Structures are given as C-alpha cells and as structure tokens.
Amino acid sequence: MKLKPKSIRPFIGSKNYTISRQFYKDLGFEEFIISHNMSVFSSGEFAFYLQDYYAKDWVDNTMVFLEVDDVRQHLELLKQSGLTEKYENVRCSEVVCNDWGNEFFLHDPSGILWHFGEFTIKTE
Secondary structure, eight states: OOOOOSOOOOEEOOSSHHHHHHHHHHHTOEEEEEETTEEEEEETTEEEEEESOOOHHHHHTOEEEEEOSOHHHHHHHHHHHTHHHHSTTOEEOOOEEOSSEEEEEEEOTTOOEEEEEEESSOOO
C-alpha cells in the first residue's frame, strides 16, 4: 500500500488553553476555532490541533519538529518577539549543531517541546 498523504496534524494538549492559544497566535500561527475546546493552528501548509486537555505524562513527552529554512534567523525572530519573557515556563535554547543539521528548542507554556530545525543533509 502506498499512502498519498495531504497533511499530517498532530494533536497537542494544553495546561491552560487560553494562554496556549494566545502563545501560538503570538508565535505567528493562525487560529481556526473548531469547538469550545479545540482549535487548529496553521502556518502555510503546516497545522496542528490544540486541545483544552492536559495529561501530564502525555504533554511532558510530546515533541514536535518544525523544519525551517534558516534556523538562526528563526531563533533571532523568536528572541526579538519577547515570548520567553511574556509567558511563564516558555524557554528557548541556543542553536545546536548536529551531523544532520542545526536546531534549537522551544518549550511552550504547557511544556510541549518544539524542535525548530534546518537540515544540511538530504532527508528524503
């Protein structure tokens, strides 16, 4: 069987749904409200579902990798945005250089770990 996917959209939880919704809007995502306890956040072709649901073990083990063209530029834009100062528990690393490329890490207000990465080797 050969799949022909159009998109992949992970579901992520939130400790405080209102704060998480604002965080992702401030991060630059567009929100589409599905119901009183779920929204889709998108940027270009990328999207994910944010739920008004929190299970500590699940959220503490959720990671999302977001591929970008220029990881250093994205890190600078993130630093300039002031999100780490505006939101409690939001923290950001410096760029880490790996054999496959470069990345930095961002924890959202609930603890979801985002990897912003740029591949320097072909991954297909």
